[in-house]
Amino acid sequence: MSFNPDVLSLVMVFLAIFMTFCSSLYGGRRTLPRLVAPCAFCLCACLASIADDWLLFIVFLELSSIALVFMVGEKDRDTARYYLYTQLAGGGILLVATALGSVRGFSIPMGPVPEGVFPLFVLGLGVKAALPGLHFWLPKTHSQAPAEASALLSGYAVKMGIYGLFRIVLSSSTVLMSLGALMAIWGAVMGPFQSDAKRLLAYSTLSQLGFMVAAISTGTELGRIAALAHLISHALAKGLLFFSAGGLEKIWGTRDLALTGPTFRSHRWMFFAFLIGALSMAGLPLSPGAWSKGLIKLSLEGHDLILLALTLSGVGTSLSLCKMGYYGFLKPFYGAEKRSIPGVVPLCSGFSMALMCLAILSLGALPPFRPVGSSLSSVLPAMVGLSLFVLIPVPFRPLSRPKDVEDMVPCLGDLFSRFVSSVRKLHSGNLVAYLFTLVTVAFVVLNFLQNAMKTLRR
Amino acid sequence: MNPVLAVVAPLSVGFLVPLVHIFKKRHTGMSVIISAGICSVVSAVVALSGWDGVAVTMGGWTPELGISLMVDRLSGAFLLLAATGFPISLACSMESFGYSPWRFYVLFFLSWGAVNGIILTGDLFNMFVFFEIFSVAAYLMVSYPPRSWQAVEASFKYLIFGTVGAMFLLLGIAYSFMATGQLNLGILSQMMASVPPVTLSVIGGCLVVGLFVKSGTAPTHFWLPDAHSSAQTSVSALLSGVLVKVSVYALIRLSFLLFFPVMREVFSVILFLGTLSVILGHLMAFQQEDIKRLLAYSTVAQIGTILIGVGCASSFGVSAAVYHCFNHMTAKMGLFLVAGALAEDRASRDISHMSGLWAHRPLFVAAFALFAVSLAGIPPFSGFMSKWLLLLASTKEGHIVPALAIVAGTVVSSAYYLKVLRAFFSPSETPVPHRRPRPVSGRLVALLSVLCVLLAAAPFIPGASSVLFSVGDSAVDGASYRDVVLGK
Amino acid sequence: MRAQVFHRWIGAALCLSLGWWMWRGLIVSADPSLFGPAAYYVANTASDTGASNIVAAILFDYRGFDTFGEATVIYTTVCGVAMLFAKRRLRRSSWGLSPIVKRGMGMMVPFILVYASSIVIMGHITPGGGFQGGAVFATVTVLFCVIYGSKFEASRISPKVKEVIESSGALLFAAVGLWGLAEGAGFLANLDAGFSSGPIGSLFSGGAIPLLNIAVGMKVGAGLSTLFYSMIKILEDPAEGPPPEV
Structure with missing residues (x-):
C-alpha cells in the first residue's frame, strides 16, 4: 500500500485543488467548521487519485464522498443521505470486486484488473460515474445540493469514477463505448425538457460523461488523452455553469426556469460568465471545450454510429444551454408575474466565477494539448441546436420534467419496505x-x- | 500459570461475596472491585502464558480419563476478550446499582468463571456444564431488577430458548459419546473419522443448532433482541459484548476440531445462516424505534458477520472473525453504555424522544458516533478493517453472496445509525429532565473509544497482524491441538 | 380453532420427523461390553481412588471438575431465585398441622437428619452422595414449613446461616481442589495430593471423596432450602387465625 503519482494522478490532484478552492471561495465567508468539509474532500480526493492500489483508492474515494455528503447536507439532509447510500453501495461493490480480484495479499495494484472481476468493477465505478441506469442518483443530488457542492460533484466527484475507468480500460471495449454513447444521448434528450436549472445542468453533465466514457473505451492513447482533456474542460465549464445557476437561485430564490426573469439587466457580468461557460461547453472554437470535443471525435474515427450519437448529443447540449440562457437570463416578465427586487450575489462568488472564466479563457487560448482541425466540428451541432431553439420554442418551455430512472426509486423503496415489514411480521x-x-x-x-x-x- | 485458576478464581469470588456481605458488609464493594481486578489479571496471565499451547488435566489423570483444560491462541484471544469486557461491565453496574445488590455480583462472577471455563475446557461435557452455569446466570442477570415485567418476560423467553438450545447441545454430546465413548476434544477429533456418516451428521446438526440458538443467529435469534434490550445497561453491554461471543468461540472450536476434516458441509450451514443473520438483523434493526432494540438487532447482524468468517473454513476467515469479535465488543459495549446513559437521562428509549442530547452530553454523543461509524464499517475505523478482512476471506473461498451481504449491511447500518445520530443532534424544545453525573461511564466510554481507535491500527502493526493471523492458524490446526492436549 | 389444530398437527409431524432423523443416527452395538474410559473406570476405580462406589468415584474424582460445575449450577440458581424474591418479606402463609403431627414430626426429625448425614458421608461406599443427602436435608426444612407453619423455620435457622453454609460448602470444594493444585498434583487431585486412601469399603476411604461429598451436601441442602423459602414468599396470609392450642 503506497502512493505513486503519475501524470494522470497529478492532473487530477491539480484539478481537485483548483475546484475545491473555487467552490470554497464561491461559498463566501465561512466559519472554520464549515471549511473542514471542503478541505477534507480535497485531501481525500488528492490521496485517492495518487493511491497506488485499489483498496486505498476506494477508501479515499469513499471518504471524499462522505466529506461531500456534509457539504450537500448543509441545504438538504434527505438528498445528502440519498447520496451517501448510493455512494456507499457503489464503494461496497468496488470493495467486493477488489476482494475477488486479489488472489493473494490484501489488494490489487492500481491499474488493469483481472478479467473475471472486470464487469463488477465497471458496475461499481458505474455508480460513481453514473453509467446509464446507474445514474439515478445524479440529477437529484446535483439539483438539490448547494451550488458549490454541485460544482464539486459535477466538476470533480463523478470524475473520480471516470478516473477509475481510465485505470481499468486499456483495450477497446465496444460495450462500454456504446454505453458511453447511450449516456451522451440520454443526457442530451432529457436535458432540454427540464425546468429546474441545476437539473438541466446535471443532465448535461451526464451527456458529457458519456463523451469521456466513449473516448476512454477506444483504448487508444489518443482516446485517453482526449478523455482527459474533456475531463478538464468539462470540469471548468460545468463548475462555472453551476456557479451561475447558484447565482440565479440567490437572485430569484428559485431554480425553476419558469419563475426566473431578466437577470441580464441587473447582473450583466454574470450573464457573460454564463456565456463563457456555455460556449466552452457547446464547443465554440478557441475554447477548451472545442479542443477536447475535437480530440474525442478524432479518436473515435471509424466508429461512425458512435460519432453520430455524439454529434446528436451536441445538439441536445446546445438546446439545453440555450434554454437556460434564455429563460434564466434574458426572458422579460410579462404583466402580472413581475417580481419585486431581486436578491444579490455576494462579491466573493463573483471573484470565484471570474477565476473560473480566467482559467477557461487561458486554457482556450493556450491549449496544452495538440490543437487539431476538427475542433471546428462541434460548431455545427451547436448552431443546429440554437436554430432549433429559436424556430420551435414550444416543447422547450419550462413546464414539467419527464420521467427518468430515478422515478423508479420510490417504487423500489415501496417494494423494499413491504418486504421489510413482512420480515417484521415474523417477529x-x-x-x-x-x-x-x-x-x-x-x-x-x-x-x-x-x-x-x-x-x-x- | 495453571489455566484452572482462570476458572476457579472468579467462581471462588462468587462464593466469597455472600460471606463478605454477611460478615463484613462495609467491605463488599471494595472486595468486589479488587477481586474483579485480580480475576482479570489472572485471566490475562493465563492467556499470555498459554499463548503457545498449554494443557493440564484435572486430578492428575490422563486426558482420556480426566478433564483437560487447554489454552492456545484462539482461547487466549477470547480469554482476553472476556478479561476486558467483564470489568468494564462491572464498573458500569457498580455505578448504576451501587453495592447493595450483592447477589447480582455473585451471578456476575459465576458467569465470568463459566465463560472462562467454556473458553478453556478441552472436554465436551465439561463445556456443556459451563454452558449451563453461564446460561442460568445470564437468564437471571437479564431479569435484574425483578420489578420490570419486560425484563422478566425477556428472561423467560431467553430461558425457554436457552434450554432448547442446551438440549440440542446435550443430544449432540450424547451422540458423540455413544459413538466414540470419549469426551476429550482432542481424542474425539481423532475418532470422528471413524463415526458412521449418519451419526456424524446428527452430531454435527445438534451441536451446531444448539450453538446457533445460544449465539442468537437468525432464525433462532428471537430471544436476543428482547433479552438485550430489556436488561439493564451494563448487562446489555455484557451480553452483547462478551456472552454471545463465547458461544461463537464454542462454535469455532467445535466445528474446526470435530468437523473440519470429515464434514465440511457444517461450514456451509454456518455460512448460510451467517448470511441470513446479516440480512435479517440489519433489516430488523432498520425498523426499530427503540434504541436498545436497534442495537440488539445490530448484534444479530454482527454475529452473522462473524459467522461468515467462521463459515469460510479457513485460517484467514477465523482470524478475521476473531478480529471482528474484538471490534464488535468494544464498539457495541460502548454503544450500549452511551445509549443506556442517554436513555436514562431522557427517561425513554424511543429514538424520536432522543432530541437535544448533543447539547446535553456532547462527549457521549461524539463517542456514539465513533462507535456507530466503526461498526457500520466506514473506513478507516476498526469495523471497516475487520469487514475488509472478512470480505477477502469469503471471496477467497469463492463465496460472493456473503460478501455482498456484508456490503449491503454497511449501507443499511449506516442508514439506521444515521437515524439515531440525527435524533441526537436535532434541537429539542423540552429540556432534558435530569442529569445525573456519570464519571465512571464517561471514563469507560473514553477507554472504549481509545480501544476502538487502537484496534483500527492493529493490522498495520506488523507484529500485531502476525499475531492475529496465528490465532486463525491455531483454530484450524487440529493436529497441534491434539499434540498439546495429549502431551506429545 | 381449526387453524390451531392444523398447526398442532404440523408441529407434531415436524417433531416426529426430526426424531426420525435422529433415530437413524443411533448406534446400537452388538457387543454389550464397555469400551473406552468406561471400561477403565470399572476395572481400576478401587485401586485408583479407594472408593467402592464407581459412580461416586467418577463424579468426584475422575470428573470432579464437572461436579464442581454442576454444584455451581445449583448455587447459581439458588442465588438467582433469592435475588428475584429479595424485595419481598417472608410472611406467615400457614399455621401448620395438628399438634399430633407436630409431635410426631418432632420425634422423626433426628432420624431423618441421621439418614441424610449417612447418605452424604457414605456416598463413596453406598449409593448416594452429596446431592442426594443434601436434598434430604432440604426436605427436613420443607417439612418444617408444612407441619409447623411457614414462620417456624426462619425463627430457628436464620437465612444468613443457610447462606453461610451454602457458600462455605462451595468454598470447601474449591479449597480441596486448590489443595491438590498446591501439592502439585493438579486441581481436584485425590490420592496424588496426599489424601489417604484407607481400606476399601470402610468409612474413611476414598481420599477426598467424602470431603467433597460433604461440601456438595452443604451446598445442596442449604441451597434447596433457601430456594424453597424464597419461593414461598409469594404466598398470601392465611385467612383464619392460629389453630387452638391444646
Whole structure:
C-alpha cells in the first residue's frame, strides 16, 4: 500500500485543488467548521487519485464522498443521505470486486484488473460515474445540493469514477463505448425538457460523461488523452455553469426556469460568465471545450454510429444551454408575474466565477494539448441546436420534467419496505411460532447434513 | 500459570461475596472491585502464558480419563476478550446499582468463571456444564431488577430458548459419546473419522443448532433482541459484548476440531445462516424505534458477520472473525453504555424522544458516533478493517453472496445509525429532565473509544497482524491441538 | 380453532420427523461390553481412588471438575431465585398441622437428619452422595414449613446461616481442589495430593471423596432450602387465625 503519482494522478490532484478552492471561495465567508468539509474532500480526493492500489483508492474515494455528503447536507439532509447510500453501495461493490480480484495479499495494484472481476468493477465505478441506469442518483443530488457542492460533484466527484475507468480500460471495449454513447444521448434528450436549472445542468453533465466514457473505451492513447482533456474542460465549464445557476437561485430564490426573469439587466457580468461557460461547453472554437470535443471525435474515427450519437448529443447540449440562457437570463416578465427586487450575489462568488472564466479563457487560448482541425466540428451541432431553439420554442418551455430512472426509486423503496415489514411480521412475539421456527431450522440442517453425507459416501 | 485458576478464581469470588456481605458488609464493594481486578489479571496471565499451547488435566489423570483444560491462541484471544469486557461491565453496574445488590455480583462472577471455563475446557461435557452455569446466570442477570415485567418476560423467553438450545447441545454430546465413548476434544477429533456418516451428521446438526440458538443467529435469534434490550445497561453491554461471543468461540472450536476434516458441509450451514443473520438483523434493526432494540438487532447482524468468517473454513476467515469479535465488543459495549446513559437521562428509549442530547452530553454523543461509524464499517475505523478482512476471506473461498451481504449491511447500518445520530443532534424544545453525573461511564466510554481507535491500527502493526493471523492458524490446526492436549 | 389444530398437527409431524432423523443416527452395538474410559473406570476405580462406589468415584474424582460445575449450577440458581424474591418479606402463609403431627414430626426429625448425614458421608461406599443427602436435608426444612407453619423455620435457622453454609460448602470444594493444585498434583487431585486412601469399603476411604461429598451436601441442602423459602414468599396470609392450642 503506497502512493505513486503519475501524470494522470497529478492532473487530477491539480484539478481537485483548483475546484475545491473555487467552490470554497464561491461559498463566501465561512466559519472554520464549515471549511473542514471542503478541505477534507480535497485531501481525500488528492490521496485517492495518487493511491497506488485499489483498496486505498476506494477508501479515499469513499471518504471524499462522505466529506461531500456534509457539504450537500448543509441545504438538504434527505438528498445528502440519498447520496451517501448510493455512494456507499457503489464503494461496497468496488470493495467486493477488489476482494475477488486479489488472489493473494490484501489488494490489487492500481491499474488493469483481472478479467473475471472486470464487469463488477465497471458496475461499481458505474455508480460513481453514473453509467446509464446507474445514474439515478445524479440529477437529484446535483439539483438539490448547494451550488458549490454541485460544482464539486459535477466538476470533480463523478470524475473520480471516470478516473477509475481510465485505470481499468486499456483495450477497446465496444460495450462500454456504446454505453458511453447511450449516456451522451440520454443526457442530451432529457436535458432540454427540464425546468429546474441545476437539473438541466446535471443532465448535461451526464451527456458529457458519456463523451469521456466513449473516448476512454477506444483504448487508444489518443482516446485517453482526449478523455482527459474533456475531463478538464468539462470540469471548468460545468463548475462555472453551476456557479451561475447558484447565482440565479440567490437572485430569484428559485431554480425553476419558469419563475426566473431578466437577470441580464441587473447582473450583466454574470450573464457573460454564463456565456463563457456555455460556449466552452457547446464547443465554440478557441475554447477548451472545442479542443477536447475535437480530440474525442478524432479518436473515435471509424466508429461512425458512435460519432453520430455524439454529434446528436451536441445538439441536445446546445438546446439545453440555450434554454437556460434564455429563460434564466434574458426572458422579460410579462404583466402580472413581475417580481419585486431581486436578491444579490455576494462579491466573493463573483471573484470565484471570474477565476473560473480566467482559467477557461487561458486554457482556450493556450491549449496544452495538440490543437487539431476538427475542433471546428462541434460548431455545427451547436448552431443546429440554437436554430432549433429559436424556430420551435414550444416543447422547450419550462413546464414539467419527464420521467427518468430515478422515478423508479420510490417504487423500489415501496417494494423494499413491504418486504421489510413482512420480515417484521415474523417477529410476532408468539413463543410457539418461534419454537416452531427453531425446530424447522434444526430439521432442515439435519436433513441437509445427512443428504450431504450420503452423497459423500457414494 | 495453571489455566484452572482462570476458572476457579472468579467462581471462588462468587462464593466469597455472600460471606463478605454477611460478615463484613462495609467491605463488599471494595472486595468486589479488587477481586474483579485480580480475576482479570489472572485471566490475562493465563492467556499470555498459554499463548503457545498449554494443557493440564484435572486430578492428575490422563486426558482420556480426566478433564483437560487447554489454552492456545484462539482461547487466549477470547480469554482476553472476556478479561476486558467483564470489568468494564462491572464498573458500569457498580455505578448504576451501587453495592447493595450483592447477589447480582455473585451471578456476575459465576458467569465470568463459566465463560472462562467454556473458553478453556478441552472436554465436551465439561463445556456443556459451563454452558449451563453461564446460561442460568445470564437468564437471571437479564431479569435484574425483578420489578420490570419486560425484563422478566425477556428472561423467560431467553430461558425457554436457552434450554432448547442446551438440549440440542446435550443430544449432540450424547451422540458423540455413544459413538466414540470419549469426551476429550482432542481424542474425539481423532475418532470422528471413524463415526458412521449418519451419526456424524446428527452430531454435527445438534451441536451446531444448539450453538446457533445460544449465539442468537437468525432464525433462532428471537430471544436476543428482547433479552438485550430489556436488561439493564451494563448487562446489555455484557451480553452483547462478551456472552454471545463465547458461544461463537464454542462454535469455532467445535466445528474446526470435530468437523473440519470429515464434514465440511457444517461450514456451509454456518455460512448460510451467517448470511441470513446479516440480512435479517440489519433489516430488523432498520425498523426499530427503540434504541436498545436497534442495537440488539445490530448484534444479530454482527454475529452473522462473524459467522461468515467462521463459515469460510479457513485460517484467514477465523482470524478475521476473531478480529471482528474484538471490534464488535468494544464498539457495541460502548454503544450500549452511551445509549443506556442517554436513555436514562431522557427517561425513554424511543429514538424520536432522543432530541437535544448533543447539547446535553456532547462527549457521549461524539463517542456514539465513533462507535456507530466503526461498526457500520466506514473506513478507516476498526469495523471497516475487520469487514475488509472478512470480505477477502469469503471471496477467497469463492463465496460472493456473503460478501455482498456484508456490503449491503454497511449501507443499511449506516442508514439506521444515521437515524439515531440525527435524533441526537436535532434541537429539542423540552429540556432534558435530569442529569445525573456519570464519571465512571464517561471514563469507560473514553477507554472504549481509545480501544476502538487502537484496534483500527492493529493490522498495520506488523507484529500485531502476525499475531492475529496465528490465532486463525491455531483454530484450524487440529493436529497441534491434539499434540498439546495429549502431551506429545 | 381449526387453524390451531392444523398447526398442532404440523408441529407434531415436524417433531416426529426430526426424531426420525435422529433415530437413524443411533448406534446400537452388538457387543454389550464397555469400551473406552468406561471400561477403565470399572476395572481400576478401587485401586485408583479407594472408593467402592464407581459412580461416586467418577463424579468426584475422575470428573470432579464437572461436579464442581454442576454444584455451581445449583448455587447459581439458588442465588438467582433469592435475588428475584429479595424485595419481598417472608410472611406467615400457614399455621401448620395438628399438634399430633407436630409431635410426631418432632420425634422423626433426628432420624431423618441421621439418614441424610449417612447418605452424604457414605456416598463413596453406598449409593448416594452429596446431592442426594443434601436434598434430604432440604426436605427436613420443607417439612418444617408444612407441619409447623411457614414462620417456624426462619425463627430457628436464620437465612444468613443457610447462606453461610451454602457458600462455605462451595468454598470447601474449591479449597480441596486448590489443595491438590498446591501439592502439585493438579486441581481436584485425590490420592496424588496426599489424601489417604484407607481400606476399601470402610468409612474413611476414598481420599477426598467424602470431603467433597460433604461440601456438595452443604451446598445442596442449604441451597434447596433457601430456594424453597424464597419461593414461598409469594404466598398470601392465611385467612383464619392460629389453630387452638391444646
